[in-house]
Amino acid sequence: MPDDTTILSLPLILPAQAQKHVTHNEALVALDLIVQLAVIDRTLTVPPPLPSIGDRHIVAAGAAGPWVGQAGRIALFTEAGWQFTAALPGWQAYVMAESQMALYNGLTWIALSDGPFTVGRLGVSATADATNRLTVSSPATLLNHAGSGHQLKLNKAVTGDTASLLFQTGFSGRAEM
Structure with a gap:
């Protein structure tokens, strides 16, 4: 049996160990240092x-x-x-x-x-998936300017791809710009 725990290296009380309270107190002090x-x-x-x-x-x-x-x-x-x-x-x-x-x-x-912290998917009150990697379910979404204006950019990889704004009802397309 090892003398310490695997991850936090807290001292373990060993069989037939004298002064077990010393080992126990050392572990409590170590936990007191790192918990919360x-x-x-x-x-x-x-x-x-x-x-x-x-x-x-x-x-x-x-x-x-x-x-x-x-x-x-x-x-x-x-x-x-x-x-x-x-x-x-x-x-x-x-x-x-x-x-x-x-x-x-x-x-x-x-x-x-x-940062730099990135996430592959982000859902705000909704579940993101492989296609909709940013998903927001909300009565409103605010994209606010941080200066003199705000731009929403839709970037296509190549000319033949589609960049559009799709308006839906019940997840069914109604209008597309």
Whole structure:
């Protein structure tokens, strides 16, 4: 039997182990660090001057001092000092200083607003399919300008293809422009 769990490397209580409470407490501290992960920021390269117990940060690239070699890791301030945990791909953290979520892609933390994120299909109150990859079921759809106007562009791959605006009733075509 391994000493740690496979994914989070939490310590396991072993048969005939003395002081089982120590192992159990280590696992609880590790979970406390990563569950419902919210960090203060992700821009510091050195610890803040007066951290509070429980403060969490994502260590920025170029870390120095007590954080040297910990870039990209989650830093937790405990009674014993700084504890570091490496994130796994797919982990998410709410970054309080930015009021947004960040996603760890295996190499770096990316703010969800920074992208580049794409989806193959998107349904808003509807189910998208292979043909209608963007599907919206709504009493109205607003495409608003972000400046002086707004253009809706329908691009054809080649001259013989069709680019049209189709008006339907009950999913049956009534008019096409």
